[in-house]
Amino acid sequence: MKRLSRSKGLFSRYTTPGLDRVLFSDEKLFTVEEASIRQNDGILSTCTSAIPEKYRFVKRVQKPLLVTLWAGISSVGLTSLVFVPSGVKINAATYKELILEPLVKDLGKTMFENGSFVFQQDGAPAHIAKSTHEWLDANIPHIITKVEWPPSSPDLNPLDFSLWPTLESRACSKSHTNIESLKTSLGREWENISQEMVRTAVAVVHRRLKSVIKQKGGYIE
Structure with missing residues (x-):
């Protein structure tokens, strides 16, 4: 099982201090709609009328306006957000043009004091393309x-x-009327994420790898 064997490899290769050199990266879609209440944040009530109106329903539309973000996180901090232009699909060429060349290439100088870091990305097609790995x-x-x-x-x-x-x-936390409002809110809240939260999130990766191994490749959430 690839997930189990690879988790074992990373667990052995990177101790918790070793993770300090890893830059984790990812893309994420955000919409102008209000964030939905997650399963664990549900409200218990015997009748709908007892629930405050603002929590009863979250309006949804079929094709909401959305924006794609890229970002990176390491124990030393966060990269800046990259907003992918509307209508642009992330493929190997745009990944290099919008993210790798202008941002990732110089992180050894701008983010890590010793100039050395380990770059992580998932298995998205743009990430595993031959031209991406050559770069x-x-x-x-x-x-x-x-x-x-x-x-x-x-x-x-x-x-x-x-x-x-x-x-x-x-x-x-509330819906936005347009993409620019969403971008402004995302940028502001990204800047407000504390360094303590960043360090904690990275520090637990080693423990999570151990949990995956203990569960023989099973998911931990």
Whole structure:
């Protein structure tokens, strides 16, 4: 099972201090709609009328306006957000043009004091394309390759299990009338994420890897 074997490999390779050098990255879609109440945040009541009106329903439309973000997180902090232009699909070419070249390429100088870091990305098609890996081999000395990162593992990426949900709950606590309002809110709340939260999110990755191994590759949330 790839998820189990790769989790074992990462667990052995990266101790908790070793994770300090890893930059975890991810893309995420956000819509102008109000964030929905998650299952664990439900309200218990014997009748609908007892629930405050604002919590009864969250309006949804068939095709809401949305924006795609890219970001990175490491124990030393967060990268800036990259807003993918409307209508642009992330493929190998646009991934390089919008994210790798202008931002990731110089992170060794701008984000990590010793100039050395390990770049992580998931198995999205743009990430595992041949041209992407040729660029990474030429520009980023250390990466977690496509055969090292466990497949379908959002529960191991701090952005997925911690930062994205937090950002969505804060920036989308109410609906937005347009994309610019959404972008402004996302940018503001991203800047407000504390360094303590960032360090904690990265620090628990090693423990999560251990949990995946204990569950023989099972998911932990």
